[in-house]
Amino acid sequence: MSENLIEVRGLTKKYGDFVAVNGIDFHVQKSESFGFLGPNGAGKSTTMRIIAATSQRTSGEVSVLGKDPEIQGPQIRAHLGVVPQQDNLDAQLTVSENLYIYGRYFGLPSKFIKSKINDLLEFAQLEEKRDVKVEALSGGMKRRLTIARSLVSEPDILILDEPTTGLDPQARHILWDRLFRLKEDGITLLITTHYMDEAEQLCDRLMVMDKGSIMAEGSPAALIKKYSTKEVLEVRFGSDRNAEMAPAMQQLCERIEVLPDRILLYSDDAEAVLESIVAGGNHPNTSLVRRSSLEDVFLRLTGRSLIE
Amino acid sequence: MSVTRSERKVPKFGARYILEARIRGMMKFFWVIVAVAILNPLLYLISIGLGVGTLISNNIGPQGIDGVSYLTFIAPALLASSAIQGAMDEVVFPTMDGFKWGKVFFGMNSTPQTGADIAGGVFLGAMVRTVLSVGVYSVILYLFGAMDSPHSYLAVPIAIFAGASFGAVMLAFASYVHNEDMFFTIVGRFIVGPMFLFSGTFYPLDTLPIALQFFGWISPLWHATELGRYATYGHSISGAMIGVHILFMAVMLVVGLKIAFRQFQKRLTK
Numbered sequence: 001m002s003e004n005l006i007e008v009r010g011l012t013k014k015y016g017d018f019v020a021v022n023g024i025d026f027h028v029q030k031s032e033s034f035g036f037l038g039p040n041g042a043g044k045s046t047t048m049r050i051i052a053a054t055s056q057r058t059s060g061e062v063s064v065l066g067k068d069p070e071i072q073g074p075q076i077r078a079h080l081g082v083v084p085q086q087d088n089l090d091a092q093l094t095v096s097e098n099l100y101i102y103g104r105y106f107g108l109p110s111k112f113i114k115s116k117i118n119d120l121l122e123f124a125q126l127e128e129k130r131d132v133k134v135e136a137l138s139g140g141m142k143r144r145l146t147i148a149r150s151l152v153s154e155p156d157i158l159i160l161d162e163p164t165t166g167l168d169p170q171a172r173h174i175l176w177d178r179l180f181r182l183k184e185d186g187i188t189l190l191i192t193t194h195y196m197d198e199a200e201q202l203c204d205r206l207m208v209m210d211k212g213s214i215m216a217e218g219s220p221a222a223l224i225k226k227y228s229t230k231e232v233l234e235v236r237f238g239s240d241r242n243a244e245m246a247p248a249m250q251q252l253c254e255r256i257e258v259l260p261d262r263i264l265l266y267s268d269d270a271e272a273v274l275e276s277i278v279a280g281g282n283h284p285n286t287s288l289v290r291r292s293s294l295e296d297v298f299l300r301l302t303g304r305s306l307i308e
Numbered sequence: 309m310s311v312t313r314s315e316r317k318v319p320k321f322g323a324r325y326i327l328e329a330r331i332r333g334m335m336k337f338f339w340v341i342v343a344v345a346i347l348n349p350l351l352y353l354i355s356i357g358l359g360v361g362t363l364i365s366n367n368i369g370p371q372g373i374d375g376v377s378y379l380t381f382i383a384p385a386l387l388a389s390s391a392i393q394g395a396m397d398e399v400v401f402p403t404m405d406g407f408k409w410g411k412v413f414f415g416m417n418s419t420p421q422t423g424a425d426i427a428g429g430v431f432l433g434a435m436v437r438t439v440l441s442v443g444v445y446s447v448i449l450y451l452f453g454a455m456d457s458p459h460s461y462l463a464v465p466i467a468i469f470a471g472a473s474f475g476a477v478m479l480a481f482a483s484y485v486h487n488e489d490m491f492f493t494i495v496g497r498f499i500v501g502p503m504f505l506f507s508g509t510f511y512p513l514d515t516l517p518i519a520l521q522f523f524g525w526i527s528p529l530w531h532a533t534e535l536g537r538y539a540t541y542g543h544s545i546s547g548a549m550i551g552v553h554i555l556f557m558a559v560m561l562v563v564g565l566k567i568a569f570r571q572f573q574k575r576l577t578k
Contacts, residue, residue: 052418055577055578056577074420075318075420077418077420078419080418084414088410088414090410090415092333093332101332102415104329105419105420105421106319106419107317107320107322153419
Protein backbone atom coordinates (compact mmCIF):
# COMPACT_ATOMS: atom_id res chain seq x y z
CA MET A 1 0.00 0.00 0.00
CA SER A 2 2.96 2.33 -0.13
CA GLU A 3 2.74 4.14 -3.42
CA ASN A 4 5.07 7.12 -3.44
CA LEU A 5 3.48 10.08 -5.19
CA ILE A 6 6.51 12.24 -4.55
CA GLU A 7 10.15 11.18 -4.36
CA VAL A 8 12.97 13.59 -3.74
CA ARG A 9 16.70 12.79 -3.57
CA GLY A 10 19.53 15.21 -2.91
CA LEU A 11 17.40 18.24 -3.78
CA THR A 12 19.39 21.46 -3.75
CA LYS A 13 18.32 24.97 -4.69
CA LYS A 14 20.72 27.88 -4.74
CA TYR A 15 20.02 31.54 -5.39
CA GLY A 16 23.48 32.82 -6.30
CA ASP A 17 25.66 31.91 -3.32
CA PHE A 18 22.71 31.42 -1.01
CA VAL A 19 21.71 27.81 -0.47
CA ALA A 20 17.94 27.79 0.10
CA VAL A 21 17.59 24.00 0.10
CA ASN A 22 20.59 21.87 0.90
CA GLY A 23 20.50 18.32 -0.45
CA ILE A 24 17.28 17.02 1.12
CA ASP A 25 15.67 13.59 0.65
CA PHE A 26 12.08 12.65 1.34
CA HIS A 27 9.09 10.91 -0.12
CA VAL A 28 5.33 11.32 0.25
CA GLN A 29 2.89 8.45 0.00
CA LYS A 30 -0.55 8.44 -1.48
CA SER A 31 -3.28 9.80 0.84
CA GLU A 32 -0.67 10.92 3.31
CA SER A 33 -0.78 14.30 4.97
CA PHE A 34 2.81 15.45 4.96
CA GLY A 35 4.08 18.60 6.62
CA PHE A 36 7.14 20.81 6.46
CA LEU A 37 7.67 22.52 9.79
CA GLY A 38 10.25 25.22 10.20
CA PRO A 39 10.79 28.94 10.69
CA ASN A 40 10.65 31.50 7.88
CA GLY A 41 13.56 31.02 5.50
CA ALA A 42 13.96 27.31 6.30
CA GLY A 43 13.50 26.39 2.63
CA LYS A 44 9.96 25.03 2.97
CA SER A 45 8.31 27.19 0.33
CA THR A 46 11.19 26.74 -2.08
CA THR A 47 10.86 22.98 -1.75
CA MET A 48 7.12 23.23 -2.31
CA ARG A 49 7.53 25.35 -5.42
CA ILE A 50 9.93 22.82 -6.90
CA ILE A 51 7.45 20.00 -6.20
CA ALA A 52 4.69 22.14 -7.73
CA ALA A 53 6.76 22.53 -10.92
CA THR A 54 6.95 26.30 -10.63
CA SER A 55 10.61 26.60 -9.71
CA GLN A 56 13.73 25.05 -11.19
CA ARG A 57 16.03 23.06 -8.93
CA THR A 58 19.80 23.48 -8.92
CA SER A 59 20.52 19.78 -8.51
CA GLY A 60 19.09 16.51 -7.24
CA GLU A 61 16.30 14.24 -8.40
CA VAL A 62 12.61 14.99 -8.10
CA SER A 63 9.73 12.82 -9.19
CA VAL A 64 6.11 13.90 -8.79
CA LEU A 65 3.51 11.36 -9.94
CA GLY A 66 6.36 9.59 -11.71
CA LYS A 67 7.34 12.68 -13.72
CA ASP A 68 10.17 15.17 -13.57
CA PRO A 69 8.78 18.65 -12.85
CA GLU A 70 11.53 20.24 -14.88
CA ILE A 71 10.56 18.34 -18.01
CA GLN A 72 6.83 17.74 -17.58
CA GLY A 73 5.77 20.76 -15.54
CA PRO A 74 2.37 21.36 -17.15
CA GLN A 75 1.55 17.61 -17.07
CA ILE A 76 2.32 17.51 -13.34
CA ARG A 77 0.48 20.74 -12.58
CA ALA A 78 -2.63 19.30 -14.26
CA HIS A 79 -2.83 16.95 -11.24
CA LEU A 80 -2.07 19.46 -8.48
CA GLY A 81 -4.03 21.92 -6.43
CA VAL A 82 -1.92 24.75 -5.11
CA VAL A 83 -2.69 27.17 -2.28
CA PRO A 84 0.11 29.73 -2.30
CA GLN A 85 1.39 31.59 0.72
CA GLN A 86 0.05 34.84 -0.68
CA ASP A 87 -3.44 34.79 -2.19
CA ASN A 88 -3.37 35.48 -5.91
CA LEU A 89 -7.07 35.57 -6.65
CA ASP A 90 -8.29 37.91 -9.37
CA ALA A 91 -9.53 40.82 -7.24
CA GLN A 92 -11.62 42.33 -10.06
CA LEU A 93 -13.68 39.21 -10.55
CA THR A 94 -16.37 37.77 -8.32
CA VAL A 95 -16.03 34.73 -6.07
CA SER A 96 -17.73 32.38 -8.53
CA GLU A 97 -15.89 33.86 -11.52
CA ASN A 98 -12.59 33.14 -9.78
CA LEU A 99 -13.55 29.49 -9.41
CA TYR A 100 -14.73 29.38 -12.99
CA ILE A 101 -11.69 30.90 -14.70
CA TYR A 102 -9.33 28.79 -12.60
CA GLY A 103 -11.06 25.66 -13.80
CA ARG A 104 -10.75 26.95 -17.33
CA TYR A 105 -6.97 27.27 -16.91
CA PHE A 106 -7.00 23.48 -16.56
CA GLY A 107 -8.92 23.30 -19.81
CA LEU A 108 -12.00 21.92 -18.02
CA PRO A 109 -15.31 22.24 -19.86
CA SER A 110 -17.61 25.08 -18.76
CA LYS A 111 -20.42 22.70 -17.87
CA PHE A 112 -18.23 20.61 -15.61
CA ILE A 113 -16.94 23.65 -13.73
CA LYS A 114 -20.39 25.19 -13.35
CA SER A 115 -21.67 21.94 -11.88
CA LYS A 116 -18.92 22.07 -9.27
CA ILE A 117 -19.17 25.69 -8.20
CA ASN A 118 -22.05 25.21 -5.75
CA ASP A 119 -20.25 22.42 -3.91
CA LEU A 120 -17.05 24.42 -3.76
CA LEU A 121 -18.85 27.49 -2.44
CA GLU A 122 -20.51 25.36 0.19
CA PHE A 123 -17.19 23.81 1.15
CA ALA A 124 -15.65 27.28 1.50
CA GLN A 125 -18.76 28.57 3.33
CA LEU A 126 -19.03 31.32 0.76
CA GLU A 127 -22.46 30.61 -0.75
CA GLU A 128 -23.68 34.08 0.12
CA LYS A 129 -20.62 35.72 -1.37
CA ARG A 130 -21.03 34.06 -4.74
CA ASP A 131 -21.42 37.27 -6.74
CA VAL A 132 -19.28 39.50 -4.55
CA LYS A 133 -16.00 40.84 -5.93
CA VAL A 134 -13.00 39.21 -4.29
CA GLU A 135 -11.53 42.54 -3.22
CA ALA A 136 -14.43 42.88 -0.74
CA LEU A 137 -13.69 39.60 1.09
CA SER A 138 -11.98 39.24 4.47
CA GLY A 139 -8.59 37.55 4.74
CA GLY A 140 -10.12 34.31 6.01
CA MET A 141 -12.69 34.24 3.21
CA LYS A 142 -9.98 34.78 0.60
CA ARG A 143 -7.99 31.88 2.04
CA ARG A 144 -11.03 29.62 1.93
CA LEU A 145 -11.76 30.69 -1.63
CA THR A 146 -8.15 30.00 -2.60
CA ILE A 147 -8.49 26.51 -1.15
CA ALA A 148 -11.81 25.95 -2.90
CA ARG A 149 -10.21 27.18 -6.12
CA SER A 150 -7.39 24.66 -5.79
CA LEU A 151 -10.00 21.89 -5.62
CA VAL A 152 -11.87 22.81 -8.80
CA SER A 153 -9.72 20.44 -10.86
CA GLU A 154 -10.09 17.55 -8.36
CA PRO A 155 -6.35 17.35 -7.71
CA ASP A 156 -4.44 14.23 -6.69
CA ILE A 157 -2.12 16.27 -4.49
CA LEU A 158 -3.04 19.44 -2.65
CA ILE A 159 -0.14 21.74 -1.83
CA LEU A 160 -0.72 24.31 0.91
CA ASP A 161 1.94 26.89 1.67
CA GLU A 162 1.38 28.44 5.10
CA PRO A 163 -2.39 28.05 4.81
CA THR A 164 -3.33 29.95 7.97
CA THR A 165 -0.60 32.55 8.30
CA GLY A 166 -2.09 35.95 8.99
CA LEU A 167 -5.52 34.65 10.01
CA ASP A 168 -7.21 35.19 13.36
CA PRO A 169 -7.73 32.13 15.60
CA GLN A 170 -11.36 31.63 14.63
CA ALA A 171 -10.63 31.77 10.92
CA ARG A 172 -7.77 29.32 11.45
CA HIS A 173 -10.02 26.82 13.15
CA ILE A 174 -12.61 27.00 10.36
CA LEU A 175 -9.83 26.39 7.86
CA TRP A 176 -8.38 23.48 9.79
CA ASP A 177 -11.81 21.91 9.85
CA ARG A 178 -12.05 22.23 6.04
CA LEU A 179 -8.57 20.78 5.56
CA PHE A 180 -9.33 17.94 7.92
CA ARG A 181 -12.31 17.02 5.78
CA LEU A 182 -10.09 16.86 2.72
CA LYS A 183 -7.69 14.63 4.59
CA GLU A 184 -10.54 12.32 5.47
CA ASP A 185 -11.49 12.22 1.80
CA GLY A 186 -8.07 10.76 1.13
CA ILE A 187 -6.44 13.65 -0.75
CA THR A 188 -2.68 13.71 -0.44
CA LEU A 189 -1.81 16.89 1.41
CA LEU A 190 1.48 18.73 1.48
CA ILE A 191 1.54 21.51 4.04
CA THR A 192 4.19 23.99 5.09
CA THR A 193 3.75 25.79 8.35
CA HIS A 194 5.63 27.47 11.12
CA TYR A 195 2.79 26.79 13.53
CA MET A 196 3.40 23.67 15.61
CA ASP A 197 -0.28 23.34 16.50
CA GLU A 198 -1.19 23.34 12.82
CA ALA A 199 1.41 20.67 12.10
CA GLU A 200 0.17 18.55 15.02
CA GLN A 201 -3.44 18.88 13.92
CA LEU A 202 -3.11 18.19 10.24
CA CYS A 203 -0.01 16.14 9.53
CA ASP A 204 0.46 12.38 9.63
CA ARG A 205 4.14 12.83 9.09
CA LEU A 206 6.42 15.82 9.42
CA MET A 207 9.76 17.02 8.29
CA VAL A 208 11.39 19.56 10.55
CA MET A 209 13.44 21.95 8.42
CA ASP A 210 15.94 24.62 9.31
CA LYS A 211 18.34 26.55 7.07
CA GLY A 212 17.61 24.40 4.05
CA SER A 213 18.22 21.05 5.76
CA ILE A 214 16.08 18.36 7.31
CA MET A 215 16.56 18.21 11.07
CA ALA A 216 14.20 15.32 11.79
CA GLU A 217 11.35 13.37 10.25
CA GLY A 218 8.47 11.35 11.70
CA SER A 219 4.93 11.57 13.01
CA PRO A 220 4.28 14.44 15.43
CA ALA A 221 3.95 11.99 18.34
CA ALA A 222 7.10 10.09 17.38
CA LEU A 223 9.10 13.31 17.03
CA ILE A 224 7.98 14.48 20.45
CA LYS A 225 8.79 11.11 21.94
CA LYS A 226 12.21 10.99 20.37
CA TYR A 227 13.36 14.55 20.93
CA SER A 228 11.54 15.66 24.04
CA THR A 229 10.17 14.40 27.34
CA LYS A 230 6.54 13.74 28.06
CA GLU A 231 6.08 16.94 30.00
CA VAL A 232 7.60 20.36 30.35
CA LEU A 233 7.75 22.70 33.30
CA GLU A 234 8.01 26.38 32.48
CA VAL A 235 9.22 28.58 35.31
CA ARG A 236 9.88 32.31 35.43
CA PHE A 237 12.11 33.89 38.00
CA GLY A 238 12.16 37.28 36.33
CA SER A 239 14.30 38.06 33.33
CA ASP A 240 17.34 39.09 35.42
CA ARG A 241 17.37 35.90 37.52
CA ASN A 242 16.55 33.18 34.95
CA ALA A 243 20.18 32.67 33.90
CA GLU A 244 21.37 32.72 37.51
CA MET A 245 18.90 30.00 38.53
CA ALA A 246 19.74 27.76 35.57
CA PRO A 247 22.51 25.63 37.19
CA ALA A 248 20.29 24.74 40.13
CA MET A 249 17.44 23.82 37.79
CA GLN A 250 19.73 21.65 35.68
CA GLN A 251 20.15 19.25 38.63
CA LEU A 252 16.44 18.55 38.84
CA CYS A 253 15.54 17.25 35.37
CA GLU A 254 16.77 15.62 32.17
CA ARG A 255 17.43 18.81 30.25
CA ILE A 256 16.74 22.51 30.43
CA GLU A 257 16.43 25.35 27.95
CA VAL A 258 17.04 28.87 29.23
CA LEU A 259 15.03 31.39 27.24
CA PRO A 260 15.21 35.14 27.90
CA ASP A 261 11.87 35.21 29.70
CA ARG A 262 11.66 31.71 31.16
CA ILE A 263 13.35 28.37 31.83
CA LEU A 264 11.99 25.16 30.33
CA LEU A 265 12.60 22.00 32.38
CA TYR A 266 12.13 18.72 30.55
CA SER A 267 10.93 15.73 32.55
CA ASP A 268 8.38 12.95 32.32
CA ASP A 269 6.93 14.17 35.62
CA ALA A 270 6.95 17.95 35.61
CA GLU A 271 4.82 18.25 38.78
CA ALA A 272 7.48 16.41 40.75
CA VAL A 273 10.18 18.76 39.38
CA LEU A 274 8.16 21.76 40.48
CA GLU A 275 7.74 20.27 43.95
CA SER A 276 11.47 19.76 44.30
CA ILE A 277 12.16 23.35 43.20
CA VAL A 278 9.87 24.62 45.92
CA ALA A 279 11.30 22.11 48.43
CA GLY A 280 14.76 23.54 47.65
CA GLY A 281 13.57 26.93 48.82
CA ASN A 282 13.20 28.54 45.41
CA HIS A 283 9.94 30.19 44.49
CA PRO A 284 9.43 31.01 40.81
CA ASN A 285 7.20 34.00 39.99
CA THR A 286 5.05 31.80 37.77
CA SER A 287 5.10 28.14 36.80
CA LEU A 288 3.29 26.06 34.19
CA VAL A 289 3.18 22.33 33.60
CA ARG A 290 2.32 21.27 30.06
CA ARG A 291 2.75 18.46 27.55
CA SER A 292 5.72 18.58 25.22
CA SER A 293 4.97 19.99 21.78
CA LEU A 294 6.69 20.26 18.43
CA GLU A 295 7.97 23.63 19.56
CA ASP A 296 10.11 21.76 22.10
CA VAL A 297 11.30 19.41 19.40
CA PHE A 298 12.34 22.35 17.28
CA LEU A 299 14.07 24.04 20.21
CA ARG A 300 15.97 20.86 20.95
CA LEU A 301 17.02 20.36 17.36
CA THR A 302 18.03 23.91 16.52
CA GLY A 303 18.45 25.72 19.82
CA ARG A 304 16.01 28.29 18.49
CA SER A 305 12.35 29.01 18.74
CA LEU A 306 10.04 28.46 15.73
CA ILE A 307 8.52 31.92 15.69
CA GLU A 308 11.12 34.60 16.17
CA MET B 309 -13.48 12.86 -4.16
CA SER B 310 -11.47 10.33 -6.08
CA VAL B 311 -7.75 10.14 -5.56
CA THR B 312 -6.91 7.67 -8.25
CA ARG B 313 -7.07 9.40 -11.54
CA SER B 314 -6.00 8.64 -15.01
CA GLU B 315 -3.49 10.75 -16.89
CA ARG B 316 -4.73 14.26 -17.41
CA LYS B 317 -4.43 16.17 -20.61
CA VAL B 318 -2.71 19.50 -20.73
CA PRO B 319 -5.00 21.90 -22.57
CA LYS B 320 -3.77 22.79 -26.04
CA PHE B 321 -3.22 26.44 -26.89
CA GLY B 322 -3.58 27.48 -23.25
CA ALA B 323 -3.48 31.18 -24.15
CA ARG B 324 -7.15 31.05 -25.11
CA TYR B 325 -8.10 30.36 -21.49
CA ILE B 326 -5.99 33.26 -20.29
CA LEU B 327 -7.68 35.37 -22.98
CA GLU B 328 -11.05 34.27 -21.62
CA ALA B 329 -10.08 35.54 -18.17
CA ARG B 330 -8.68 38.78 -19.61
CA ILE B 331 -11.94 39.45 -21.46
CA ARG B 332 -13.87 38.86 -18.25
CA GLY B 333 -11.55 41.31 -16.52
CA MET B 334 -12.01 43.89 -19.27
CA MET B 335 -15.80 43.49 -19.20
CA LYS B 336 -15.70 44.91 -15.65
CA PHE B 337 -14.44 48.12 -17.26
CA PHE B 338 -16.50 47.81 -20.42
CA TRP B 339 -18.06 51.27 -20.26
CA VAL B 340 -14.77 52.90 -19.38
CA ILE B 341 -13.18 51.24 -22.40
CA VAL B 342 -16.06 52.33 -24.65
CA ALA B 343 -16.01 55.88 -23.28
CA VAL B 344 -12.27 56.16 -23.86
CA ALA B 345 -12.67 54.71 -27.33
CA ILE B 346 -15.26 57.37 -28.20
CA LEU B 347 -13.96 60.42 -26.34
CA ASN B 348 -10.35 60.06 -27.40
CA PRO B 349 -11.02 60.46 -31.15
CA LEU B 350 -13.70 63.11 -30.54
CA LEU B 351 -11.31 65.30 -28.61
CA TYR B 352 -8.56 64.97 -31.19
CA LEU B 353 -10.81 65.48 -34.16
CA ILE B 354 -12.49 68.53 -32.69
CA SER B 355 -9.37 70.23 -31.37
CA ILE B 356 -6.66 69.35 -33.86
CA GLY B 357 -8.62 68.03 -36.80
CA LEU B 358 -11.05 70.91 -37.01
CA GLY B 359 -8.95 73.59 -35.32
CA VAL B 360 -5.64 73.03 -37.06
CA GLY B 361 -7.41 71.71 -40.15
CA THR B 362 -9.36 74.96 -40.58
CA LEU B 363 -6.19 76.97 -40.08
CA ILE B 364 -4.50 74.94 -42.80
CA SER B 365 -7.33 75.03 -45.30
CA ASN B 366 -7.79 78.79 -44.75
CA ASN B 367 -4.12 79.40 -45.47
CA ILE B 368 -3.25 76.81 -48.07
CA GLY B 369 -6.62 75.75 -49.44
CA PRO B 370 -8.59 72.52 -49.09
CA GLN B 371 -5.86 70.33 -50.63
CA GLY B 372 -3.76 71.33 -47.64
CA ILE B 373 -1.19 68.67 -46.95
CA ASP B 374 0.07 65.91 -49.16
CA GLY B 375 -2.63 66.82 -51.63
CA VAL B 376 -5.51 65.90 -49.30
CA SER B 377 -7.56 67.56 -46.59
CA TYR B 378 -5.94 67.77 -43.19
CA LEU B 379 -8.44 65.32 -41.68
CA THR B 380 -7.71 62.75 -44.36
CA PHE B 381 -4.01 63.32 -43.77
CA ILE B 382 -4.12 62.70 -40.01
CA ALA B 383 -6.78 59.96 -40.00
CA PRO B 384 -4.40 56.98 -40.49
CA ALA B 385 -2.02 58.44 -37.89
CA LEU B 386 -4.77 58.94 -35.33
CA LEU B 387 -6.07 55.43 -35.90
CA ALA B 388 -2.62 53.90 -35.46
CA SER B 389 -1.91 55.96 -32.36
CA SER B 390 -5.18 54.88 -30.78
CA ALA B 391 -4.31 51.25 -31.55
CA ILE B 392 -0.89 51.68 -29.98
CA GLN B 393 -2.31 53.37 -26.89
CA GLY B 394 -5.02 50.75 -26.42
CA ALA B 395 -2.62 47.85 -26.88
CA MET B 396 -0.14 49.38 -24.49
CA ASP B 397 -2.66 49.93 -21.68
CA GLU B 398 -3.93 46.40 -22.02
CA VAL B 399 -0.47 44.79 -21.84
CA VAL B 400 1.23 47.02 -19.29
CA PHE B 401 -1.39 47.12 -16.53
CA PRO B 402 -2.31 43.42 -16.58
CA THR B 403 1.39 42.53 -16.63
CA MET B 404 2.15 44.72 -13.60
CA ASP B 405 -0.89 43.28 -11.86
CA GLY B 406 0.02 39.74 -12.81
CA PHE B 407 3.58 39.83 -11.57
CA LYS B 408 3.40 42.35 -8.80
CA TRP B 409 0.14 43.89 -7.59
CA GLY B 410 -2.24 40.94 -7.44
CA LYS B 411 0.24 38.25 -8.53
CA VAL B 412 -2.45 36.57 -10.62
CA PHE B 413 0.12 35.17 -13.06
CA PHE B 414 1.50 32.98 -10.29
CA GLY B 415 -1.96 31.55 -9.77
CA MET B 416 -2.32 30.88 -13.50
CA ASN B 417 1.12 29.26 -13.55
CA SER B 418 0.18 26.78 -10.83
CA THR B 419 -2.21 25.24 -13.36
CA PRO B 420 -0.98 23.62 -16.60
CA GLN B 421 -0.54 27.13 -18.06
CA THR B 422 3.03 28.11 -18.92
CA GLY B 423 4.67 31.52 -18.99
CA ALA B 424 4.29 31.62 -22.77
CA ASP B 425 0.58 30.76 -22.52
CA ILE B 426 0.06 33.56 -20.03
CA ALA B 427 2.03 36.12 -22.08
CA GLY B 428 0.14 35.02 -25.19
CA GLY B 429 -3.22 35.35 -23.46
CA VAL B 430 -2.45 38.83 -22.16
CA PHE B 431 -1.32 39.83 -25.66
CA LEU B 432 -4.48 38.47 -27.26
CA GLY B 433 -6.56 40.32 -24.67
CA ALA B 434 -4.79 43.53 -25.63
CA MET B 435 -5.56 42.80 -29.27
CA VAL B 436 -9.27 42.44 -28.51
CA ARG B 437 -9.21 45.85 -26.89
CA THR B 438 -7.21 47.26 -29.80
CA VAL B 439 -9.64 45.98 -32.40
CA LEU B 440 -12.51 47.45 -30.42
CA SER B 441 -10.83 50.87 -30.05
CA VAL B 442 -9.80 51.02 -33.69
CA GLY B 443 -13.28 49.96 -34.76
CA VAL B 444 -14.97 52.71 -32.78
CA TYR B 445 -12.35 55.23 -33.87
CA SER B 446 -12.78 54.47 -37.55
CA VAL B 447 -16.55 54.86 -37.32
CA ILE B 448 -16.08 58.29 -35.79
CA LEU B 449 -13.49 59.23 -38.42
CA TYR B 450 -15.97 58.18 -41.06
CA LEU B 451 -18.67 60.34 -39.51
CA PHE B 452 -16.27 63.29 -39.58
CA GLY B 453 -15.64 62.65 -43.23
CA ALA B 454 -12.02 61.70 -42.65
CA MET B 455 -12.38 58.29 -44.31
CA ASP B 456 -13.39 59.68 -47.65
CA SER B 457 -10.84 58.03 -49.95
CA PRO B 458 -11.75 54.74 -51.68
CA HIS B 459 -9.25 52.61 -49.78
CA SER B 460 -9.48 54.27 -46.41
CA TYR B 461 -10.66 51.04 -44.76
CA LEU B 462 -7.10 49.76 -45.21
CA ALA B 463 -6.01 52.09 -42.43
CA VAL B 464 -7.86 49.82 -39.98
CA PRO B 465 -5.78 46.63 -40.35
CA ILE B 466 -2.61 48.71 -40.59
CA ALA B 467 -3.45 50.42 -37.29
CA ILE B 468 -4.16 47.06 -35.66
CA PHE B 469 -0.83 45.77 -36.95
CA ALA B 470 0.88 48.79 -35.38
CA GLY B 471 -0.91 48.14 -32.08
CA ALA B 472 0.18 44.52 -32.18
CA SER B 473 3.82 45.30 -32.84
CA PHE B 474 4.06 48.00 -30.18
CA GLY B 475 2.00 45.91 -27.76
CA ALA B 476 4.39 42.98 -28.19
CA VAL B 477 7.39 45.15 -27.40
CA MET B 478 5.70 46.70 -24.38
CA LEU B 479 4.70 43.25 -23.15
CA ALA B 480 8.35 42.23 -23.23
CA PHE B 481 9.39 45.49 -21.60
CA ALA B 482 6.76 45.27 -18.83
CA SER B 483 7.73 41.70 -18.00
CA TYR B 484 11.13 42.95 -16.77
CA VAL B 485 9.72 45.75 -14.63
CA HIS B 486 9.91 45.45 -10.86
CA ASN B 487 9.60 49.11 -9.88
CA GLU B 488 6.56 50.43 -11.71
CA ASP B 489 6.89 54.12 -10.71
CA MET B 490 10.00 54.54 -12.81
CA PHE B 491 8.51 52.42 -15.53
CA PHE B 492 5.43 54.54 -16.07
CA THR B 493 7.47 57.73 -16.00
CA ILE B 494 9.88 56.39 -18.60
CA VAL B 495 7.20 55.00 -20.85
CA GLY B 496 4.88 58.00 -20.64
CA ARG B 497 7.40 60.79 -20.95
CA PHE B 498 10.18 59.33 -23.00
CA ILE B 499 8.48 56.80 -25.24
CA VAL B 500 4.80 57.44 -25.88
CA GLY B 501 4.90 61.25 -25.68
CA PRO B 502 7.80 61.77 -28.11
CA MET B 503 6.52 59.00 -30.35
CA PHE B 504 3.21 60.79 -30.78
CA LEU B 505 4.91 64.11 -31.46
CA PHE B 506 7.76 63.00 -33.70
CA SER B 507 6.16 60.35 -35.90
CA GLY B 508 4.77 62.58 -38.56
CA THR B 509 1.36 62.36 -36.94
CA PHE B 510 0.32 65.96 -37.46
CA TYR B 511 2.71 67.00 -40.25
CA PRO B 512 4.96 65.11 -42.66
CA LEU B 513 8.05 63.76 -40.93
CA ASP B 514 10.38 65.31 -43.51
CA THR B 515 9.35 68.75 -42.29
CA LEU B 516 11.60 68.08 -39.31
CA PRO B 517 15.39 68.50 -39.30
CA ILE B 518 17.01 65.19 -40.22
CA ALA B 519 18.35 64.62 -36.69
CA LEU B 520 14.81 64.65 -35.30
CA GLN B 521 13.44 62.44 -38.05
CA PHE B 522 15.34 59.64 -36.38
CA PHE B 523 12.62 59.39 -33.72
CA GLY B 524 10.12 58.70 -36.45
CA TRP B 525 12.21 55.99 -38.04
CA ILE B 526 12.32 53.93 -34.86
CA SER B 527 8.66 54.54 -34.09
CA PRO B 528 6.06 51.96 -35.14
CA LEU B 529 3.60 54.85 -35.30
CA TRP B 530 5.51 56.50 -38.15
CA HIS B 531 5.80 53.24 -40.08
CA ALA B 532 2.09 52.57 -39.66
CA THR B 533 1.23 56.16 -40.54
CA GLU B 534 3.26 56.06 -43.76
CA LEU B 535 1.67 52.77 -44.74
CA GLY B 536 -1.78 54.05 -43.83
CA ARG B 537 -1.34 57.21 -45.90
CA TYR B 538 -0.11 55.17 -48.81
CA ALA B 539 -3.04 52.80 -48.59
CA THR B 540 -5.77 55.35 -48.00
CA TYR B 541 -4.98 58.18 -50.39
CA GLY B 542 -1.91 57.11 -52.31
CA HIS B 543 0.73 59.08 -50.40
CA SER B 544 3.84 58.51 -52.49
CA ILE B 545 6.36 56.08 -51.05
CA SER B 546 8.70 53.70 -52.83
CA GLY B 547 8.08 49.98 -52.99
CA ALA B 548 11.21 49.42 -50.94
CA MET B 549 9.91 51.62 -48.18
CA ILE B 550 6.63 49.72 -48.10
CA GLY B 551 8.69 46.61 -47.42
CA VAL B 552 10.70 48.42 -44.75
CA HIS B 553 7.56 49.61 -42.96
CA ILE B 554 5.99 46.16 -42.90
CA LEU B 555 9.24 44.47 -41.96
CA PHE B 556 9.93 46.92 -39.14
CA MET B 557 6.58 46.28 -37.50
CA ALA B 558 6.78 42.54 -38.13
CA VAL B 559 10.19 42.36 -36.45
CA MET B 560 8.91 44.32 -33.44
CA LEU B 561 5.97 41.94 -33.18
CA VAL B 562 7.97 38.71 -33.44
CA VAL B 563 10.96 39.77 -31.34
CA GLY B 564 8.72 41.39 -28.71
CA LEU B 565 6.60 38.28 -28.30
CA LYS B 566 9.62 36.00 -28.28
CA ILE B 567 11.31 37.95 -25.50
CA ALA B 568 8.04 38.26 -23.57
CA PHE B 569 7.34 34.52 -23.76
CA ARG B 570 10.81 33.73 -22.47
CA GLN B 571 10.87 36.35 -19.73
CA PHE B 572 7.38 35.45 -18.44
CA GLN B 573 8.50 31.85 -18.06
CA LYS B 574 11.75 32.88 -16.40
CA ARG B 575 10.16 35.28 -13.95
CA LEU B 576 7.43 32.82 -12.97
CA THR B 577 9.81 29.93 -12.30
CA LYS B 578 12.61 31.80 -10.57
